[in-house]
Amino acid sequence: MTPAVLADLVRSTASAVLTERGLDTAVLPERVTVERPRHPEHGDYATNLALQIGKRVGMAPRDLAKAIADRLAEADGVASAEVAGPGFLNVRLAAAAQGELVRRVLTAGERYGHGDAFAGVSINLEFVSANPTGPLHLGGTRWAAVGDVLGRVLAAQGAKVTREYYFNDAGAQIDRFVASLVAAAKGEPTPEDGYAGAYIAELAAEVLRQEPDVLSLPDEQRDETFRRLGVQLMFDEIKRSLHEFGTDFDVFFHEDSLHRSGAVAAVVDRLKSSNLLYHADGAWWIRSSEFGDDKDRVVIKSDGAPAYIAADIAYLENKLSRGFDLCIYMLGADHHGYVGRLKAAASALGSDPDVVEVMIGQMVNLVSGGQPVRMSKRAGTVVTMDDLVGAVGVDAARYELTRYSVDSPIDIDLDLLRKHSNENPVYYVQYAHARLASLLRNAAELGIELAEHAEGVDLGLLDHPREGDLIRTIGEFPTVVRRAAELREPHRIARYLEELASAYHKFYDACRVLPQGDEPATPLTAARLALCAAARQVLANGLGLLGVSAPERM
RNA sequence: GCCCUUGUAGCUCAGUGGAUAGAGCACUGCCCUCCGGAGGCAGGUGUCGCAGGUUCGAAUCCUGCCAAGGGCGCCA
Known part of the structure; x- marks a missing residue:
């Protein structure tokens, strides 16, 4: 007998007891909770049903529990049922009935544990989405592990899950990335606000290998070449790391494509006529403050260029057009301010804000000898997914990153992990x-x-x-x-x-x-x-x- | 100042209304002539941050306070 079957049995037994006494069965919860007591004396399973509904039907919980217990004890597969404490109902199963569970598991095989809680639900699960300006670091690694597992869990419950990675391959950070590559290729120092890791030099060298004459091109063409090849190489690197980590995506979505296709401009134009966008100080704003944001946000800057959030809106519109029932975003705690903005975007697009669900996870910190180490690309103290996997392997890395609640920050001491990996x-x-x-x-x-x-x-x-x-x-x-x-x-x-x-x-x-x-x-x-x-x-x-x-x- | 998250054993963390609050690590002592000792058993550690409230019952829900991390750009 499974816990679920026992729960149903308890419910129907309670229902019969109530009916017998002319009491209202509507007070019964849809799903009776049956839990495993901490102490063996309290039986194999226990339920607090009588405590929950006793008062509402005008019976002392213990009396109600007793009435249910007496009848339950007669049921097939139940060895005993007794009342304890203020009205708990403790149940022991007959060994044969309990043992049937073993057969059930063997029959179900790989499908044991699967369910239909999300049957027919189409879910877009966006996670990692790290900027393609460098290799994945520890934070992104955590989301890669947690997001992937969540995807598997949701799929096991019948959901149709699309795993998605959003590449922010437009905007200023890409310009800085390109400038850094160009500087490295020319043997010049890293520009202010540039990226300085060793990977930059390697990428620049690879671009030079593929396009030996690139540095003699006019600046614009030269930068375009570095952008195209550099971003592509970085993408490939990130995808390779993720794949080796056991995390694969269904869709890699490029922000750039939203701008090139005109989707950003189109959706903003359309929304200008909605009451969730308004014009002020020469810019267009979205009323995100009505959805928990601190303040309204600029969508179109006064110079006419779209702000980052404009692409987010176009991206969400794209997701919604693909028919998802639920769009989950997994973000680090440093992005929690997005929640209101994304919900506002959903509302502006005419959807229920609840189709957008933002999961906020706490940070991964690097420590050494008990002291926090700030990861800095410039100082070369960035620890990447590949570093972590190289130190402890994929299994240990994934497990370590997924056994904690996402609400809990994780400190990672690489030296300790290496030394005590058996722990x-x-x-x-x-x-x-x-x-x-x-x-x-x-x-x-x-x-x-x-x-x-x-x-x-x-x-x-x-x-x-x-x-x-x-x-x-x-x-x-x-x-x-x-x-x-x-x-x-x-x-x-x-x-x-x-x-x-x-x-x-x-x-x-x-x-x-x-x-x-x-x-x-x-x-x-x-x-x-x-x-x-x-x-x-x-x-x-x-x-x-x-x-x-x-x-x-x- | 406002918003989000967190505060549980020496350490790292489970536990989103139930009975005497748990696990791993760390410490001590035991347990295989035969199924894998990377295991098991035993030993003790708690003002569940503090103070109120809600109720038969609160680590769990509500309010206030304290502490830690993060966020509050016409950056992305």
């Missing part, structure tokens, strides 16, 4: 998987075959407390995935996997699976082997959602 909890989880894989290999060598979907296996034999804990932990996975999607909190996956790995290690320590010496395989062997196969499947599914490998050996 990363990812190894704890991966080890559990490798250990299971090894066990299943050993079983096969002993000639013990697990029947497909554990057919004919008596799963009711799994009545050891550690077995029960492991089964119930496995049973939580679908809820965890759903919650991670609904709350946009991918870190729940990693935290859950640590719990699952722990439950497995504890089970392994207490319960011998394979026969020893010349002992024959027993029905219990088969049942435990099935449980192991299910645990391995869930670990693999969870690691898959994180984009982290599930090793057979390590």
Whole structure:
């Protein structure tokens, strides 16, 4: 029996009790919450339903709980149901009913944990979107990991997810990038406000290699060549890093294309007649202050040039025209001021501001010896995605960056990570998987075959407390995935996997699976082997959602 | 000044109305002649930043205060 099935059973039982007494069943929540109590004495599962609705139907919570418990205890698969404390209802499942979950996992396979909470919902998920003026640094790396996992989680819940990266390849920062390349190619010092990393010199050299005569071109053509090739090379570099990091996008959208196509000018012209844009001081403003922004923002500057936000509006219009139900933006905390602007843009475009959802994540800081180190391109203290991956590998990097809430700032000490990379909890989880894989290999060598979907296996034999804990932990996975999607909190996956790995290690320590010496395989062997196969499947599914490998050996 | 986020064990962090607040790291001591010891067991650490409020019940919700980080450009 799954927690969801039990929840439905509790609900229908409560409904029958209320009806019997002529009480209103409308007070029942749509989804009854059934949770795993902290203490084993409180049963396998507990619900506070009677506490929630007792007063509203005029019954003492304990009396109501008692009435539900008495009836629930008679139900198939329920071993006992009792009232505790102020009105909690503690339930124990029959081992056979609980063990069925193992079969369910084995039958569902890779799809165990998938759900339909977002079935039919089309979501645009924009993340990273770092300027193409340099390699991805640690901040962008965090969003690459978190965004990718969120995308996988939403997709697992049935959403149609389009992962998108917005290249800001227009505007002043690109001009500075180009000027920096030109200076480097000419062997001149980096201009004021330019970019100074070693990668600039390398890019400049590559441009010179491809276009040896570029420096003798007229300035405008020369700059255009550096712009075209330099930006392209940087794009390729960023895409390569992301791909090696296990993060791929469906769409790389170029800001430049919005200007070239006239989309920016067109949408601004159209909006000038709406009441969300107004003319003042020679410029056009958007009333973003009505959507939580500090003040209104300039869309068209008094010199007639579009401000940055103008392209944002055109970009959102483009997204909306592609029919997304929801547009999620993942931004760093230093961009939280965007929230109001983007919502204002959605409203100006005639959409519900709620189609725009902005996730704000805290920063990634570099520390060394406990002291914060400011990343500076000029000082050469920028740590890139490639640096991090080079130090600890993709699995550890992704895991480290996704096991924390995005609301929590992350401090990264590269030296410490290198030195203590084995302390990363990812190894704890991966080890559990490798250990299971090894066990299943050993079983096969002993000639013990697990029947497909554990057919004919008596799963009711799994009545050891550690077995029960492991089964119930496995049973939580679908809820965890759903919650991670609904709350946009991918870190729940990693935290859950640590719990699952722990439950497995504890089970392994207490319960011998394979026969020893010349002992024959027993029905219990088969049942435990099935449980192991299910645990391995869930670990693999969870690691898959994180984009982290599930090793057979390590 | 205004806005956003955060404040939980020595450290890093989980825990968005439930029962005695958890995990990893760090410290101490145990546990395999046989399934992977990258594991398990045991030991103790808390004014959940502070003060009020809401209710059967608050780390969780509301208000105020304190502290930290970030943001408040006709830059992008």
